[in-house]
Amino acid sequence: DIGLLVCQQGAQAAAVFTTNKIVSAAVDVCRANVKSRKIKAVVVNSGIANACTGKKGLKNAEQMCKNTAGAVGTNAENVLVASTGVIGRQLEMGKILPGIESAHKALSDSAQAGLNFAKAIMTTDTKPKQAVTSVKIGKSSVTIAGAVKGAGMIGPNMATTLCFLTTDADISKPLLKRALAEAIGQSLNRLTVDGHQSTNDTAIILASAQAGNTPIRKADRNYNKFAKALGLLCQDLTRQMALDAEGATRMFKVVVKGAASNAQAHKAARAVADYPLVKCAINGGDPNWGRIICAVGSCSVKFNPAKLSCKLGPVTVFRNGSPVKFDHKKAAAIVASKEHTITIDLGVGKGNDFCFGCDMSKEYVEINADYHT
Amino acid sequence: DIGLLVCQQGAQAAAVFTTNKIVSAAVDVCRANVKSRKIKAVVVNSGIANACTGKKGLKNAEQMCKNTAGAVGTNAENVLVASTGVIGRQLEMGKILPGIESAHKALSDSAQAGLNFAKAIMTTDTKPKQAVTSVKIGKSSVTIAGAVKGAGMIGPNMATTLCFLTTDADISKPLLKRALAEAIGQSLNRLTVDGHQSTNDTAIILASAQAGNTPIRKADRNYNKFAKALGLLCQDLTRQMALDAEGATRMFKVVVKGAASNAQAHKAARAVADYPLVKCAINGGDPNWGRIICAVGSCSVKFNPAKLSCKLGPVTVFRNGSPVKFDHKKAAAIVASKEHTITIDLGVGKGNDFCFGCDMSKEYVEINADYHT
Numbered sequence: 001d002i003g004l005l006v007c008q009q010g011a012q013a014a015a016v017f018t019t020n021k022i023v024s025a026a027v028d029v030c031r032a033n034v035k036s037r038k039i040k041a042v043v044v045n046s047g048i049a050n051a052c053t054g055k056k057g058l059k060n061a062e063q064m065c066k067n068t069a070g071a072v073g074t075n076a077e078n079v080l081v082a083s084t085g086v087i088g089r090q091l092e093m094g095k096i097l098p099g100i101e102s103a104h105k106a107l108s109d110s111a112q113a114g115l116n117f118a119k120a121i122m123t124t125d126t127k128p129k130q131a132v133t134s135v136k137i138g139k140s141s142v143t144i145a146g147a148v149k150g151a152g153m154i155g156p157n158m159a160t161t162l163c164f165l166t167t168d169a170d171i172s173k174p175l176l177k178r179a180l181a182e183a184i185g186q187s188l189n190r191l192t193v194d195g196h197q198s199t200n201d202t203a204i205i206l207a208s209a210q211a212g213n214t215p216i217r218k219a220d221r222n223y224n225k226f227a228k229a230l231g232l233l234c235q236d237l238t239r240q241m242a243l244d245a246e247g248a249t250r251m252f253k254v255v256v257k258g259a260a261s262n263a264q265a266h267k268a269a270r271a272v273a274d275y276p277l278v279k280c281a282i283n284g285g286d287p288n289w290g291r292i293i294c295a296v297g298s299c300s301v302k303f304n305p306a307k308l309s310c311k312l313g314p315v316t317v318f319r320n321g322s323p324v325k326f327d328h329k330k331a332a333a334i335v336a337s338k339e340h341t342i343t344i345d346l347g348v349g350k351g352n353d354f355c356f357g358c359d360m361s362k363e364y365v366e367i368n369a370d371y372h373t
Numbered sequence: 374d375i376g377l378l379v380c381q382q383g384a385q386a387a388a389v390f391t392t393n394k395i396v397s398a399a400v401d402v403c404r405a406n407v408k409s410r411k412i413k414a415v416v417v418n419s420g421i422a423n424a425c426t427g428k429k430g431l432k433n434a435e436q437m438c439k440n441t442a443g444a445v446g447t448n449a450e451n452v453l454v455a456s457t458g459v460i461g462r463q464l465e466m467g468k469i470l471p472g473i474e475s476a477h478k479a480l481s482d483s484a485q486a487g488l489n490f491a492k493a494i495m496t497t498d499t500k501p502k503q504a505v506t507s508v509k510i511g512k513s514s515v516t517i518a519g520a521v522k523g524a525g526m527i528g529p530n531m532a533t534t535l536c537f538l539t540t541d542a543d544i545s546k547p548l549l550k551r552a553l554a555e556a557i558g559q560s561l562n563r564l565t566v567d568g569h570q571s572t573n574d575t576a577i578i579l580a581s582a583q584a585g586n587t588p589i590r591k592a593d594r595n596y597n598k599f600a601k602a603l604g605l606l607c608q609d610l611t612r613q614m615a616l617d618a619e620g621a622t623r624m625f626k627v628v629v630k631g632a633a634s635n636a637q638a639h640k641a642a643r644a645v646a647d648y649p650l651v652k653c654a655i656n657g658g659d660p661n662w663g664r665i666i667c668a669v670g671s672c673s674v675k676f677n678p679a680k681l682s683c684k685l686g687p688v689t690v691f692r693n694g695s696p697v698k699f700d701h702k703k704a705a706a707i708v709a710s711k712e713h714t715i716t717i718d719l720g721v722g723k724g725n726d727f728c729f730g731c732d733m734s735k736e737y738v739e740i741n742a743d744y745h746t
């Protein structure tokens with residue numbers, strides 16, 4: 001339940017955090033330390049969130065950095081920290097500190113070590129979630145790798161998500177920050193499992209500059225290549241998360257177009273993706289488009305009732321405000337598939353946006369009724 | 374699946390409806406007809422919502438009024454209509470119209486007839502929900518009775534709720550309207566089951582003026598007595614609804630105080646009551662206050678982190694931004710009881726409000742995954 005990432009030569013780092021107003025002590029400490037120009041380690045614990053834990057919690061988060069710094073041979077402010085688990089309980093430092101020691105001794109650059117890290121950060125996740133990609137920048141191949149955890153308490157803008165990304169790219173801190181924000185904005189920040197953000201959500205990227213690539217110092221073609229590769233990697237991790245969400249059996253993407261603005265499109269997409277009755281219908285493999293339209297109608301976005309339309313995959317089920325005869329069997333098969341797209345046209349403008357969601361199953365309730373404090 | 378209320382002498386009527394922008398044809402027709410000064414009947418069908426059904430749906434709703442008017446001996450505009458059930462399917466008029474005939478033949482003022490009406494309007498409800506009360510207005514006893522249905526798709530501001538109230542009070546139309554709006558505002562509009570409003574929510578009250586009471590013509594003491602009795606009756610019906618919500622085993626009330634405004638208090642109360650993780654924890658009998666605080670933190674209301682406090686029943690679990698040692702067994706017993714109150718103090722102002730909610734169980738998912746289109 002302790003994960004440790006080490007970059008002996010020091011790395012540029014960037015991070016994005018939860019927008020919940022109540023944050024874990026780990027987020028407070030991480031927000032401060034990410035400003036350092038030489039991040040040498042990231043330490044993570046799972047099991048206890050270290051949120052709503054007052055001054056003692058803050059001290060404990062700082063102690064985690066201190067002990068990690070001691071093991072790695074650097075100062076505490078060059079260490080990032082993240083926690084995930086139950087809110088309101090203090091970390092058991094008698095277990096955490098020896099855990100950091102053991103994790104440091106087990107450090108390795110093997111694939112197995114990467115997998116172990118992905119496993120260490122799991123809570124109610126059922127499987128480790130990792131991805132790796134590479135992209136040519138100038139004459140060098142740059143690698144980007146990531147591990148992610150997150151299963152419930154996932155609203156757009158992350159929730160109990162922890163996401164750790166590493167790359168050997170040589171890239172400036174401001175551009176690294178920008179690429180991360182763009183990538184997360186189109187992936188983790190577009191996923192909702194139960195509509196709420198946790199106190200701990202954190203996505204961190206470390207860039208070690210070991211690839212020997214043409215240094216990325218401005219938003220040019222090389223930057224775009226890097227940013228695109230990072231974006232696709234984050235979408236891959238997001239898909240893995242949606243399909244491993246608590247009790248989830250399938251995922252879906254809600255695309256809203258024809259909105260008065262992109263923000264309105266996002267609001268509608270999220271209302272549909274968050275609506276328990278839509279999520280339950282998808283769990284039952286039921287093309288229950290009435291619940292989709294109902295969610296759109298109740299989320300206070302502007303639409304034209306005479307132009308409102310909806311498609312399940314390629315199948316139009318509602319057009320210009322009226323139901324359409326459709327092949328029920330075909331639509332049911334689409335809804336029952338591993339991943340499908342719901343497209344809604346609000347018929348009033350050019351705004352568009354999307355949101356990822358997953359179905360809601362009996363297991364979701366089981367997990368969250370039994371996950372005791 | 375057909376319910377019929379008849380008031381041969383004609384009644385004053387008032388109604389409140391869903392605020393969903395997409396409404397059932399029944400709501401459209403009912404909105405127009407409620408302006409009539411002599412409502413003689415209310416006809417209700419359950420099974421099909423008659424929402425998203427275009428012009429044909431509108432014709433069908435009008436036909437229901439016409440046939441009811443024919444049976445009762447009045448004009449169609451003196452009949453109110455309500456529907457509940459699956460969205461997007463046309464009413465089977467071949468069944469509905471003979472159903473109205475049969476219901477008319479079976480009319481009676483017996484208690485059994487009242488129960489039959491409460492049963493006729495059920496969809497996924499497991500039991501009929503009725504209440505009756507009386508209040509002295511001048512020298513006469515005035516009776517108020519109500520029947521309600523609603524089990525899922527219940528956001529504050531009603532949702533798949535249908536609520537039919539009758540009274541023999543002599544009261545003016547404007548005051549009847551005002552009393553209804555006040556009563557629903559503090560009851561049905563403060564209940565959330567899954568946070569969304571349906572296309573069909575309707576609450577109707579008919580006042581026959583048969584009690585011989587001092588006519589209620591202004592907002593005086595008699596009006597207040599009537600309004601209070603109606604309010605308590607609606608709260609009783611709301612409690613019955615919460616406890617019979619889809620799969621619900623218990624209900625709770627979220628009271629928020631110390632908010633910057635009443636509206637902010639309402640927003641926070643609703644965020645907590647709607648949060649699936651809070652609902653699942655309550656289903657598991659778990660005093661998981663961390664999820665409550667997390668919901669408050671993520672709903673963008675103003676609070677003072679150093680003063681934020683939370684109680685489960687009388688047990689303080691979080692005070693001034695920090696966890697408090699509490700009797701876990703006692704708190705668990707409170708959460709596992711049929712009905713409990715969660716109190717949250719935001720520590721910034723004098724705004725307060727409340728919201729009713731219910732737990733989320735595996736049965737909720739089962740019902741809504743299996744309720745096929």
